[in-house]
Amino acid sequence: METPNKQALVDLLLQLADDDFLYSYRGSEWLGLAPHIEEDVASSSIAQDSMGHAAMYYQLLEELGLGSADMLAHTRLSHERKNTVLVERVNGPGYYMETPEYDWAYAVARNYCYTLAKKIRIDALKKSSHAPLASVAVKINMELYYHLMHWQTWFTQLYSSTETARDKMDAALALVMADFGDVFSYGKNGAAIEEARLIEGENILLDRWYAAITPVLVGLGVTLPEIGHERNGRDGEHTPDLNDALATLGEVYLLDTTAVW
Amino acid sequence: MQPYTPLFEREALTEEQKLERFIARIENGDKIEADDWMPEEYRLTLIKLISMHGISEIMGALPEKEWVPKAPSLRRKLGIMAKVQDEMGHGQLLLRVVEDLLTPYGKTRGDLMQDLFSGDLKFHNVFHMPTKSWADAGLIGWLVDGAAIITQTNMLGASYGPYARALQRICAEEVFHAQHGESIIMALAEGTPDQKAMIQESLDRWWESLLMFFGPASKETTGTSKQDITIKYKIRTKTNEELRQSFFTKYIPRVLSLGLTIPDPTLRFDEEQQLWIYAQPDWDEFKKIIRGEGPRSKERLALRRTSYENNAWVREALAETMA
Amino acid sequence: MNDTFYQEFEVFSKRTPNAAFSHQFSLLAPNKEMALIMAQENFMRREPVVDIWVVKRSDIRGLTPDEKQMLQRLDNKEYRTTKGYGYLKKKWRHYEQQMLDEKEIMSWSGEGEK
Numbered sequence A: 001m002e003t004p005n006k007q008a009l010v011d012l013l014l015q016l017a018d019d020d021f022l023y024s025y026r027g028s029e030w031l032g033l034a035p036h037i038e039e040d041v042a043s044s045s046i047a048q049d050s051m052g053h054a055a056m057y058y059q060l061l062e063e064l065g066l067g068s069a070d071m072l073a074h075t076r077l078s079h080e081r082k083n084t085v086l087v088e089r090v091n092g093p094g095y096y097m098e099t100p101e102y103d104w105a106y107a108v109a110r111n112y113c114y115t116l117a118k119k120i121r122i123d124a125l126k127k128s129s130h131a132p133l134a135s136v137a138v139k140i141n142m143e144l145y146y147h148l149m150h151w152q153t154w155f156t157q158l159y160s161s162t163e164t165a166r167d168k169m170d171a172a173l174a175l176v177m178a179d180f181g182d183v184f185s186y187g188k189n190g191a192a193i194e195e196a197r198l199i200e201g202e203n204i205l206l207d208r209w210y211a212a213i214t215p216v217l218v219g220l221g222v223t224l225p226e227i228g229h230e231r232n233g234r235d236g237e238h239t240p241d242l243n244d245a246l247a248t249l250g251e252v253y254l255l256d257t258t259a260v261w
Numbered sequence B: 001m002q003p004y005t006p007l008f009e010r011e012a013l014t015e016e017q018k019l020e021r022f023i024a025r026i027e028n029g030d031k032i033e034a035d036d037w038m039p040e041e042y043r044l045t046l047i048k049l050i051s052m053h054g055i056s057e058i059m060g061a062l063p064e065k066e067w068v069p070k071a072p073s074l075r076r077k078l079g080i081m082a083k084v085q086d087e088m089g090h091g092q093l094l095l096r097v098v099e100d101l102l103t104p105y106g107k108t109r110g111d112l113m114q115d116l117f118s119g120d121l122k123f124h125n126v127f128h129m130p131t132k133s134w135a136d137a138g139l140i141g142w143l144v145d146g147a148a149i150i151t152q153t154n155m156l157g158a159s160y161g162p163y164a165r166a167l168q169r170i171c172a173e174e175v176f177h178a179q180h181g182e183s184i185i186m187a188l189a190e191g192t193p194d195q196k197a198m199i200q201e202s203l204d205r206w207w208e209s210l211l212m213f214f215g216p217a218s219k220e221t222t223g224t225s226k227q228d229i230t231i232k233y234k235i236r237t238k239t240n241e242e243l244r245q246s247f248f249t250k251y252i253p254r255v256l257s258l259g260l261t262i263p264d265p266t267l268r269f270d271e272e273q274q275l276w277i278y279a280q281p282d283w284d285e286f287k288k289i290i291r292g293e294g295p296r297s298k299e300r301l302a303l304r305r306t307s308y309e310n311n312a313w314v315r316e317a318l319a320e321t322m323a
Numbered sequence C: 001m002n003d004t005f006y007q008e009f010e011v012f013s014k015r016t017p018n019a020a021f022s023h024q025f026s027l028l029a030p031n032k033e034m035a036l037i038m039a040q041e042n043f044m045r046r047e048p049v050v051d052i053w054v055v056k057r058s059d060i061r062g063l064t065p066d067e068k069q070m071l072q073r074l075d076n077k078e079y080r081t082t083k084g085y086g087y088l089k090k091k092w093r094h095y096e097q098q099m100l101d102e103k104e105i106m107s108w109s110g111e112g113e114k
Helices: A003-028 A037-063 A069-074 A104-125 A131-159 A163-178 A190-195 A202-220 A240-250 B015-027 B040-065 B074-105 B109-118 B134-153 B161-189 B193-213 B227-232 B240-257 B283-293 B297-310 B312-320 C032-043 C066-071 C088-094 C102-106
Strands: B268-270 B275-277 C007-014 C022-029 C051-056
Touching: A003 A037, A003 A069, A003 A104, A003 A131, A003 A190, A003 A240, A037 A069, A037 A131, A037 B074, A037 C022, A037 C032, A069 A240, A069 B074, A104 A131, A104 A163, A104 A202, A131 A163, A131 A202, A131 B312, A131 C032, A163 B312, B040 B074, B040 B109, B040 B134, B040 B227, B040 B297, B074 B109, B074 B161, B074 C022, B109 B297, B134 B161, B134 B193, B134 B240, B161 B193, B161 C022, B193 B240, B193 B283, B240 B275, B283 B297, B297 B312, C007 C032, C022 C032, C032 C051
Parallel strands: none
Antiparallel strands: B268 B275, C007 C022, C007 C051
């Protein structure tokens, strides 16, 4: 592959890998703390699937000669990360082993909006000019039906329940949308990514996302809050939440990066 | 539509006759089901045993989940996530079994949670302990789950059908847990000197807790023990001490084969008695731990309570969606 | 109490297209949609499944311990089974023919004309 295309491919793969890596991590922090035991078990499967997806993308990068998948996942610093800010945000205040005040409404709103975006990206990636990526997309797509069904059920049920739940969901959705600006962005290298036909254009995907979520929101009588664009994670612009996350995720690996664990 | 009403009631049995039939059934190897008549003592023993077992699984997810994000590779992250998920899953299975036993008392899962918070419902000693290193994640899978496999397989033939069926599922998954733990331990044992030191340090800290896991040999040690009743009702077959001995027999050679040292210089196998001789753990400490005065008891309970209370609105919301 | 949403759902699944549904376990959920999205991951995370049913327990009419008496039968119904017709084997032998027994008949599936 020619150099400019390779850089574009690497950028896109890092975005996809880092997204699912952080998304899975935030999901896994709920382990043992979900509002219902059966849900704890079910949503853990989604976190596992997502880590599996991240591993597949990191593997593609490893095959391109970027270093081992584990090294890519565990050693890159915050400014080198290309995930959307949406997936790095904490689940709520408080350290996960002490008194975490996690917000289930935020989890549901974020997971639903993110999963829907992921589904739209995966559908577009199935036609990627990079065949190995297209074939990974076909595989990942198999697991997304359940993820979307799961979070859409929670999203609609909480919105259709008590007034408290509805208020919490509104507040959560506003937080999610404030960070949603970079979800479909490809960052500074976006033009090269689109030119190489690795994936369809940012705006095309965003429009598809709107088209998909609108009937759900209309059915619930919910108005979508405005999308914020404060930071672009694709360009390495992140919050302190990411630093803390990376320190935890790499804590043991970084004790000895050459050891076999 | 009215349910069928029998015109001829079965000849009323006295409590004594019912008990006789019940004992005959379990002696026969018959399985008791949730709706069947059972003596109060049997029901209460099951509730106590299975609610402690179930809540221990739920509490057991907490020390291990600390290592979920910290797991040192993508593969390890996946493995430990699946393992902690199983612990919650086992909690689900066991709590369902208890909840059905609690029906006559009008109690639900919410009441079990309240019992946990008030200290009435205890959880296993091992889950009151801190986890300090990645080796702990491996050691818990290998030896704590190894100990759990020994106590749980001992009850696979339990006279109470729903418990036996839940254990069947649980034990099948414990095999994966043990191998997950062994794989972590094996990598450390074959690794750098620091990695090896990490397991030894972990074993030194966990040894006493592992001995305690099986409970006291007799009630003289701690004042109470349910083992006689559970054996009488064919819920289990072996005593605490028998289980501890089979743990030694199965695991001590394996621990030693990896070049680890067991932190008990008096430990030896006595050929004459065919018994392992070992230093007793501090059973007063055991009682304190179970009472909720262990090194991490308060924090773990606080974590469970915070999440339960934080999510109260979700349960209320779900009640609205009932259909 | 805020735990009023707890209702029992029984979960059934089918392992292969040819298999019958079998009971797995029960879970607590407020409604069947929620029960459905939790069923597979709680009880069938490691095995193939081709279909799932969730059934509210209160919608199941089972037998009370007393009603289990209706299951009792006398052991005198050979006429319903091949056991009652075992003498045919000898008869067919007389006519120099093999008896078409259950094993033989069940083996015909998919083997085409013989």
